[in-house]
Amino acid sequence: MRRLTAILGVLGLVLSAPASSSADPLPGWRDSPVRQRILAFVATVTTPGSPGYVTPMDRIAVFDDDGTLWPEKPRAQGMFALQRLRSLAGDHPEWQSQMPFKAALELGSKYLEEASDEAVFQLIAAAYAGRTQDAFRQDVREYFATARHPRFERPYTRLVYSPMRELINYLKANGFRVFISTSGSVDLVRVLAEDLYGIPADDVLGSSVVSTLREEDGRLVLRRLGSVHALNDGPRKPLAIDLHVGRRPILALGNINSGGDIDMLRYSQQPGVPSLQVLISHDDFEREYAYDEPDGASVKAANANGWLLVSMRYDWLQIFSAE
Amino acid sequence: MRRLTAILGVLGLVLSAPASSSADPLPGWRDSPVRQRILAFVATVTTPGSPGYVTPMDRIAVFDDDGTLWPEKPRAQGMFALQRLRSLAGDHPEWQSQMPFKAALELGSKYLEEASDEAVFQLIAAAYAGRTQDAFRQDVREYFATARHPRFERPYTRLVYSPMRELINYLKANGFRVFISTSGSVDLVRVLAEDLYGIPADDVLGSSVVSTLREEDGRLVLRRLGSVHALNDGPRKPLAIDLHVGRRPILALGNINSGGDIDMLRYSQQPGVPSLQVLISHDDFEREYAYDEPDGASVKAANANGWLLVSMRYDWLQIFSAE
Numbered sequence: 001m002r003r004l005t006a007i008l009g010v011l012g013l014v015l016s017a018p019a020s021s022s023a024d025p026l027p028g029w030r031d032s033p034v035r036q037r038i039l040a041f042v043a044t045v046t047t048p049g050s051p052g053y054v055t056p057m058d059r060i061a062v063f064d065d066d067g068t069l070w071p072e073k074p075r076a077q078g079m080f081a082l083q084r085l086r087s088l089a090g091d092h093p094e095w096q097s098q099m100p101f102k103a104a105l106e107l108g109s110k111y112l113e114e115a116s117d118e119a120v121f122q123l124i125a126a127a128y129a130g131r132t133q134d135a136f137r138q139d140v141r142e143y144f145a146t147a148r149h150p151r152f153e154r155p156y157t158r159l160v161y162s163p164m165r166e167l168i169n170y171l172k173a174n175g176f177r178v179f180i181s182t183s184g185s186v187d188l189v190r191v192l193a194e195d196l197y198g199i200p201a202d203d204v205l206g207s208s209v210v211s212t213l214r215e216e217d218g219r220l221v222l223r224r225l226g227s228v229h230a231l232n233d234g235p236r237k238p239l240a241i242d243l244h245v246g247r248r249p250i251l252a253l254g255n256i257n258s259g260g261d262i263d264m265l266r267y268s269q270q271p272g273v274p275s276l277q278v279l280i281s282h283d284d285f286e287r288e289y290a291y292d293e294p295d296g297a298s299v300k301a302a303n304a305n306g307w308l309l310v311s312m313r314y315d316w317l318q319i320f321s322a323e
Numbered sequence: 324m325r326r327l328t329a330i331l332g333v334l335g336l337v338l339s340a341p342a343s344s345s346a347d348p349l350p351g352w353r354d355s356p357v358r359q360r361i362l363a364f365v366a367t368v369t370t371p372g373s374p375g376y377v378t379p380m381d382r383i384a385v386f387d388d389d390g391t392l393w394p395e396k397p398r399a400q401g402m403f404a405l406q407r408l409r410s411l412a413g414d415h416p417e418w419q420s421q422m423p424f425k426a427a428l429e430l431g432s433k434y435l436e437e438a439s440d441e442a443v444f445q446l447i448a449a450a451y452a453g454r455t456q457d458a459f460r461q462d463v464r465e466y467f468a469t470a471r472h473p474r475f476e477r478p479y480t481r482l483v484y485s486p487m488r489e490l491i492n493y494l495k496a497n498g499f500r501v502f503i504s505t506s507g508s509v510d511l512v513r514v515l516a517e518d519l520y521g522i523p524a525d526d527v528l529g530s531s532v533v534s535t536l537r538e539e540d541g542r543l544v545l546r547r548l549g550s551v552h553a554l555n556d557g558p559r560k561p562l563a564i565d566l567h568v569g570r571r572p573i574l575a576l577g578n579i580n581s582g583g584d585i586d587m588l589r590y591s592q593q594p595g596v597p598s599l600q601v602l603i604s605h606d607d608f609e610r611e612y613a614y615d616e617p618d619g620a621s622v623k624a625a626n627a628n629g630w631l632l633v634s635m636r637y638d639w640l641q642i643f644s645a646e
Contacts, residue, residue, distance in 0.1 A: 057517065057524075133565055177525070190569040194380065201380075201569035202500070203525070208566055213558045213586065220590045222565050229566075235536045242456055242545050243531055244567060246513040246524035263536065267543045 025170040028163035028318045034310055038167070041276040045250065046174050052274040054250060056175035061251040062241060062264065065182035065189055065206075068255045068280055069164050069197060071149070073289050074112035076156045077184045080143050081123035082108060088127065101126065109150050117183035117207075117233050117260060124185050125209045129226030133187065133211065136224060140191040152320070160196050161312075162321040164253075168197055171251070179245060182206040183233040183260055205240050207232045233260045238267035248273075255280040259297040265307060277307040284313040348493040351486035351641045357633055361490070364599040368573065369497050375597040379498035383572040385564060385587060388505035388512055388529075390578040391603055392487050392520060394472070396612050397435035399479045400507045403466050404446035405431060411450065424449065432473050440506035440556050440583060444530045447508050452549030456510065456534065459547060463514040475643070483519050484635075485644040487576075491520055494574070502568060505529040506556040506583055528563050530555045556583045561590035571596075578603040582620040588630060600630040607636040 029035040044052035045059060066072035082104055085095065095101035100119035103111045112120070128136050144157055152159060168178050178199055182189050186206030193199040208229040211222045232240050241249065241264070252268035254261025256279055265277040279302050282291050293299070302309055312319065352358040367375035368382060389395035405427055408418065418424035423442035426434045435443070451459050467480055475482060491501050501522055505512050509529030516522040531552040534545045555563050564572065564587070575591035577584025579602050588600040602625050605614050616622070625632055635642065 134571075177523075179525075186566075187569065200500075202502075202567060204569070211562055211565065213561055213590075219593060220561060220586065222561065238536055238543060238545065239534055242534065243509075244525060246510065246527070248457075263543065267536075270542060 025173070026163065026166050028166050028316060030315050030317055032315050034308060034315045037308055038276070038278075041251070041274065042171070042174050044274055054274065058247060058250065059171075059174070059176040060179065060245060060247050060249040061171050061176045062179045062181050062245075062249045062253070062268070063164070063168070064254040064261050064264070065180050066184055067257050067282065068253055068261075069161060069180070070156070070159050071152075071288060072255075072257065073291075074109040074150065075115065075120050075184070076144075076147075076149075077188055078104065078112035078115060078120045078123055079109060079147065079156075080140065080188065081120070081127040082112065083143065084127040084139075085123060117258065118231055121183070121185060121207045121228060121231060124188070125224075125228055126226050128209075128224055131224050133222040133224065136187055137191050140188050144192060154320075157192065157196060158323075159320055161316070162318050163316045165197065165321075168199070172198070176251070178203065179241070179249075180204045180206070181232060181237050181241060181264060183231065185209075186232070205232060205237075205244050233258075235263045237261070237264035241267070250275040251278075252276075253278040253280070254298075256282065256293055256298045257291065259293060259295070262298055262301045266301070266305065269305060277302075277305065278310060279307055280310045280312060283311050284316075284319065287319045288312055348496070349486065349489050351489050351639060353638050353640055355638050357631060357638045360631055361599070361601075364574070364597065365493070365497050367597055377573060377597065381570060381573065382494075382497070382499040383502065383568060383570050384494050384499045384574040385502045385504050385568075385572045385576070385591070386487070386491070387577040387584050387587070388503050389507055390580050390605065391576055391584075392484060392503070393479070393482050394475075394611060395578075395580065396614075397432040397473065398438065398443050398507070399467075399470075399472075400511055401427065401435035401438060401443045401446055402432060402470065402479075403463065403511065404443070404450040405435065406466065407450040407462075408446060440530075440581060441554055444506070444508060444551065444554060447511070448532045448547075448551055449549050451532075451547055454547050456545040456547065459510055460514050463511050467515060477643075480515065480519060481646070482643055484639070485641050486639045488520065488644075491522070495521070499574070500568075501526065502564070502572075503527045503529070504555060504560050504564060504587060506554065508532075509555070528555060528560075528567050556581075558586045560584070560587035564590070573598040574601075575599075576601040576603070577621075579605065579616055579621045580614065582616060582618070585621055585624045589624070589628065592628060600625075600628065601633060602630055603633045603635060606634050607639075607642065610642045611635055 026035060044050060045054040047053060063069055085104060089095055089105060095105060100122055104123055148155055149159055171178055180199055184206055186204055186208050189206055190201040190204045193204050210225040210227045210229045212225055214221050214223055249268040252265045254265060268277060269275050279298055282289050349358060367373060368377040370376060386392055408427060412418055412428060423445055427446055470479055471477060472479055472482055494501055503516060503522055507529055509527055509531050512529055513524040513527045516527050533548040533550045533552045535548055537544050537546055572591040575588045577588060591600060592598050602621055605612050
């Protein structure tokens with residue numbers, strides 16, 4: 001009898017663990033108004049019969065990637081491009097004078113702390129022109145298996161902001177579909193997203209290069225060309241979400257840096273539908289970085305529209321996981 | 324004790340129902356070599372330790388839509404466009420002379436039995452130019468709530484091929500991610516896919532129009548323009564799968580009509596990885612339609628590459644569900 005009760009207990013745990021667990025779902029978040037607003041929003045949209053109830057099908061959350069889920073100084077994507085640019089530079093004398101190649105090759109990670117989204121993506125597009133998509137994915141796996149962040153001296157793959165990873169898990173446990181919308185390479189983030197964030201490859205949206213379908217050795221192969229197909233930033237983000245997801249998100253999260261997430265957050269806000277918009281503020285010089293936007297556009301939009309500003313320094317008890 | 328055993332039994336069923344249920348997963352399929360090959364393929368890729376085992380993450384299946392999951396004579400998408408073309412024709416005298424508008428307006432469903440993928444999508448693009456994406460989705464819902472097929476005299480939404488619906492459920496129960504890749508409007512199929520096929524909106528790929536992001540009444544709104552962004556057919560299908568899914572499918576299903584699925588099926592076949600390619604043959608004049616491809620390209624590709632040909636007449640015990 002005791003044994004059966006134990007089995008039932010285990011089964012009960014398996015069946016109900018995510019949604020009704022009494023353990024704190026967001027242990028890395030200080031018990032602040034920010035955390036309370038996130039919990040209240042999720043409670044509102046998941047409580048059947050409440051006026052703000054949203055069916056699981058419409059519980060769409062979209063996260064920016066660089067600077068929102070992991071550090072963007074320097075851009076890990078840019079570092080990945082740089083090692084290949086360096087190895088190919090002998091065959092490309094034009095890179096010695098052309099931007100952004102010249103700056104990347106001369107200044108390395110210092111440049112990749114400040115480079116624009118567009119410049120970083122240009123580096124990837126050019127560095128991997130001619131690779132098959134299958135080989136590119138393998139390149140990503142191999143690079144990130146060993147590459148380490150220059151300041152934190154641990155693998156990039158262990159620099160996910162742990163409060164954000166908690167938030168993703170908490171949302172999924174509450175019936176949300178969680179997508180990433182990055183201005184970086186969609187092909188790169190997809191390879192890592194499952195391990196880093198628990199998000200499957202097809203739930204990642206991002207910038208893409210033009211590819212071509214070729215017959216090689218009797219098989220169809222996709223090869224990357226050097227040109228940019230779409231840069232997923234600013235107004236492109238809502239357009240890409242509509243094209244890929246086909247529903248308007250009710251939760252959108254970005255960070256304060258280039259203003260590239262403003263349109264995505266605005267798009268997730270519509271009259272009569274409960275929604276939440278979140279911007280991460282990089283104000284933690286000691287544990288991560290401290291930087292702002294020159295024109296302050298993101299903060300202005302946040303104040304005008306009632307968005308939630310998250311202070312990394314104050315609201316996050318922990319930035320990276322201990323292990 | 325008996326009660327506990329019963330509870331355990333129910334829990335066991337809940338936990339293991341899809342994969343190990345002893346009920347026939349494909350009751351609408353005749354017990355033919357076709358059905359046996361499908362069952363054998365699924366068994367191979369889902370048996371841990373077997374040389375053909377494929378992890379759930381890589382169990383990607385892609386289905387064409389029109390003619391593969393429901394009839395394409397006439398095109399339901401074309402009928403949806405036609406009713407709006409007719410209501411707007413007074414403001415568009417040019418449609419009286421321009422193709423494909425002229426043919427659609429003059430010949431109606433007869434034209435839509437033979438029109439090309441490209442022509443049908445042009446009709447939708449033009450008919451709904453200027454609509455917001457939200458309004459377009461509502462238009463789709465309203466049209467398909469009442470519209471009936473001219474020959475079968477039942478709603479289009481009750482003309483899903485029931486053996487294919489069984490196959491989708493069977494694949495999902497075996498850990499497959501199931502996508503649709505249609506040459507029709509992605510925005511249209513998405514509205515219906517959840518109800519028709521149990522496939523969520525974001526797992527549908529298809530043709531798209533150019534949209535624009537506009538500020539209207541202080542909100543960001545997406546409006547459809549009249550031009551075609553991408554026609555998802557032929558070589559576009561593998562490219563779109565790579566862009567949207569980021570993995571190569573191991574199972575691809577299309578039908579014999581225009582040859583538009585050949586590239587998608589070829590792309591799903593690669594050395595060293597178990598895969599299955601399926602083409603539906605419309606050879607059932609009595610229960611559905613009988614038609615072929617003028618150049619026979621799909622059948623030639625099937626024979627050259629070992630693809631599975633499904634005879635609707637012989638292999639399917641039932642075409643549509645009884646209710």
